[in-house]
Amino acid sequence: MTEDSAKERILSAAEELFAESGFEATPTSRIAERAGVPKGLVHYYFRRKSDLLAALVDRLPDEQIEPATVVVPGDLAGSLRRLVVELDRRFTGSLGLSHLLWREADTHHVVREALADRFQQLVRLVHSVIVGAAGGRLAVADVDNASGLLARAVSHRHATARHSRDDRPAEFDGELTFLANALSSKVRKAAPAD
Amino acid sequence: MTEDSAKERILSAAEELFAESGFEATPTSRIAERAGVPKGLVHYYFRRKSDLLAALVDRLPDEQIEPATVVVPGDLAGSLRRLVVELDRRFTGSLGLSHLLWREADTHHVVREALADRFQQLVRLVHSVIVGAAGGRLAVADVDNASGLLARAVSHRHATARHSRDDRPAEFDGELTFLANALSSKVRKAAPAD
Amino acid sequence: MTEDSAKERILSAAEELFAESGFEATPTSRIAERAGVPKGLVHYYFRRKSDLLAALVDRLPDEQIEPATVVVPGDLAGSLRRLVVELDRRFTGSLGLSHLLWREADTHHVVREALADRFQQLVRLVHSVIVGAAGGRLAVADVDNASGLLARAVSHRHATARHSRDDRPAEFDGELTFLANALSSKVRKAAPAD
Amino acid sequence: MTEDSAKERILSAAEELFAESGFEATPTSRIAERAGVPKGLVHYYFRRKSDLLAALVDRLPDEQIEPATVVVPGDLAGSLRRLVVELDRRFTGSLGLSHLLWREADTHHVVREALADRFQQLVRLVHSVIVGAAGGRLAVADVDNASGLLARAVSHRHATARHSRDDRPAEFDGELTFLANALSSKVRKAAPAD
DNA sequence: AATGAATGAGACTTCATTCAT
DNA sequence: AATGAATGAAGTCTCATTCAT
Structure with missing residues (x-):
């Protein structure tokens, strides 16, 4: 087979x-x-x-991640952490693909568009996870901004992982926790008036 | 000339x-x-x-940005915004360079190292600006995390700007403000005794 | 064809x-x-x-000469003469080859080895012809020396023939006869009891 | 200097x-x-x-060998041996020259002629030594033939020495002695009537 | 359907030679 | 007299692509 x-x-x-x-x-x-x-x-x-x-x-595999598999409502930091672990796994599993997309994006528009698509998918995924974990008590703008920030950082992290000897993405927990806290503090502040 | x-x-x-x-x-x-x-x-x-x-x-230009030129103590969001404006200007002014570095990093270690250097410089720069604008009242870990996050996001933003038709980096103000707020809220919380 | x-x-x-x-x-x-x-x-x-x-x-042709085709027992001088005539014919028939071998021997070890091989073949061939024509009544050492001398002289004659306008090997009968006589006198001296 | x-x-x-x-x-x-x-x-x-x-x-050095320096009248084999020792020394002392001459003779007529000249000098030298050592009791033709044979063999020996790893000419004493004997036997036979 | 011989454009690179200084 | 920057012709080799089978 x-x-x-x-x-x-x-x-x-x-x-x-x-x-x-x-x-x-x-x-x-x-x-x-x-x-x-x-x-x-x-x-x-x-x-x-x-x-x-x-x-x-x-034939690009469309390996979507299902938010439900990483989200634990109420545990934003943990959910993001699980999300990144999963993303890293996908990344490590299809290194060739990642290399290919970044390498040839500049000269082949087909590739460029595929790369852009993947990034948009990622933004939406992060968005879903945040919403799923934090509930609906966050301002839409905050979620958007955090999603963009995180998607970019994760993408960049993978992009540069390609350049290192062992293709392993750098430590990232600190940044994740920081971001989760930033969002969580908003929740609290946004809800004392309740 | x-x-x-x-x-x-x-x-x-x-x-x-x-x-x-x-x-x-x-x-x-x-x-x-x-x-x-x-x-x-x-x-x-x-x-x-x-x-x-x-x-x-x-002959890579070592166009360092002097933190003092963008920092206004007390105005973190504004300082970051000015920083990014300046970074965008540098980026737009040497597009060829940026393309070159990202394109050839995979196959030429000289280039790869130069790219990594530039990223480290950027992290330190962001760090300085945050500290300069927010004063010493932030936890070191928070500043580190925020700097890493922002440096990655900015780098990724430039890397993908290369892929767009007009090489113009995407809107970013929302993300910046969000990050500034996140940090600022820590300051307040860290100094409730005030 | x-x-x-x-x-x-x-x-x-x-x-x-x-x-x-x-x-x-x-x-x-x-x-x-x-x-x-x-x-x-x-x-x-x-x-x-x-x-x-x-x-x-x-693809070097291995055009061995069969001693029997030139040897007449008892007629050493004649046998050597017929041998050289035959060698000259081979030489003239594959001039390119000979040029090639001598020209490039200095810088290409493959060629150098081929040239050395051919020389060794030649020594053995001359040896066989002498023994065949003179019978077994000659001292081994004498046959060896005469073979070496003649093989060298013939090789040199061909090598320098390349340098002449018409690629024709120089006259050589005198030398051949001299050598045959030298050997023959040994035979007589070795068998005075006859 | x-x-x-x-x-x-x-x-x-x-x-x-x-x-x-x-x-x-x-x-x-x-x-x-x-x-x-x-x-x-x-x-x-x-x-x-x-x-x-x-x-x-x-600027080819004209390093003539003076026959008198190697000839001992009556000792033909010894004289030839001393001659070859001396020739070998000259050869080893100007290897570059020898390589050069053989290598480029095919394509540069200036070189080709120089090489031919040197060979003629060598023939004359051998001739002188034989005559000097054996006295005038040899037939002219025999001396000519032996000189030609020996000059060719010595030349070939040097030419192929170039091809060996250490540029050292091969053993040659046996051949020399054989030739000396061949000539000497003629002397005796030519002079029994004395 | 599958193959590998054949092609020719063009890439990188070397080098003798010229020339201004 | 001496130099080294500059030139362009030409050399070796690679490769995508075609095509007959």
Whole structure:
């Protein structure tokens, strides 16, 4: 069953190699080699090299995280922490993808758009988690701002993790707690008049 | 005045082109062309193409921002806002540089390190501004966390600004205010005896 | 019949050109030109230029001479003369090869070894012919010395023939006869009891 | 006094490098480097690269060997042995020269002629030594043949010594003795009537 | 459907040579 | 006299892409 089709193997090889060395620096011949297929087959399935990149973006896994799996109502800090743990896991599980998206975003609009989409998804996800954990007692603007801030910080953290030797994202608990406290203090302040 | 030396023109051309299309996708011949010099001269000054990249990183402007120029003690939100305005200006003024650093960080460790350096500088800068504006009445950990969060968010904002049509960084005031408030509320809470 | 495969034509062209102008002085483009193939094909078959040289040495014809074809027992001088005539014919028939070997021996160890091999073959061949023509009545040491001397002289004669306008080896009969006589006198002296 | 002029240092560097890597494979810049002179100076003294080769051949040391220094009348084998020892010493003392001459003889007629000259000198030298050691009792033809044979063998021996790791010429005493005996036997046979 | 031989444009780089100083 | 910046021709090699089978 792990006997992937040749086409699939080509795509995986391309993903790895584009992530390792970049699109331009990767010859199609090396893709064929790593996929263990004859050179001609790469161009048989993907006439031009850029078609490979497009196909790679198309098959982007849509691994949504379900807010419910990390949210504990009333425990904002914990919920955010669990969210980030989960995000980190996804990130580590598809490093090639992440490398690829960041690397080629500048020159391939297809990729750029995919990257932007993912960021928007992330913002919405953080938003949901905050709302789910803190209840509806927060000002909409505050939630928006916190979500934006956190999504950016998490994205940046992953983006720079790519650059480190072991691809492991940096410590982040302090920042998370700080943010959770900031929001929580708003809740209290927003509700004494109740 | 714009009569730069040939060597300088080559570097500028390389910076632009590497930023536009990436290192690999930029032929040295196009660099020579844009710099208006014969092809041989490029390799006379920079034996291999990668030497160009190294030179580009070496001459990285060290445009430090002086905290004092944006800090107004007591006005944290305003100070941060002025800081970001200034950072955005620097960013817009050297777009090529920023593109270059992010694009090539994955494959050229010189570049990667330069990018990491710049990030650390940014963290320290934000730190100084917060301390300068809020006085010494904040917990060290809070300042650290807020600085990290903000530096990451600002970096990410610039990194993704590269991907937009007009290179303009996204709106950010809301996030800034939120963060300033978060910190300010700590000050008050930390000094209830006042 | 002369419709050789492209690969074969490339090798022949390379052999000729390397012999004419030397390895370094021969552009691969000129090889392609003379072989009547597109430039890319040369590097398709032989990734690097030096692979061409290696291939050339590999396909070195192993044109052994069968001692029996020149030996007439009892006629040492005649046998040696027939041997040299035959060696000269081989030499003239593959001039390119000979040029090539001597020219590039200094810088390419593959070639150097091939040249050394050929010399050893030659020594053994001369040895066989002497023994075959003179019978077993000669001292081993004498045969060894004479073989070495003659093999060296013949090699040198071919090596310098390359340098002459018409590639024709110099007259050599006198030397041959002298050597045959030298050996023959030993036979008589070794068997005075006859 | 070892403070050679720049021009002299350039020539020596060229001789070494041409011998090591060949004429074509040696950039003039490397000659300048090894000579410790600025690049421009090489072409200041020798406008074209080939002028260097010509100059090198022009200044060829004419290290003639005086027959009297090795000849002991009556001792032919010893005389030849001493001659070869002396020739080997000259050879080892100017290896660069020898490499150079053999390497570039194929493509530069100036060099080719110099090499041929040296060979003729050698033939005459051997001739003188034989005559000196054996007296006038040998047939002219025999002396000619033996000289040619020996000169060729010695030349070949040096030519192939270049190809060995340590540039040391191979053992040769057996061959020499054999040749001396061959000649000596003629003397005896030629003079029984005395 | 699949393959790998074949192609040619073009990339990087080297280098002899010129020339202004 | 001496230098090293500058030039451009040319060399080796890579590679996406095509095509006959």
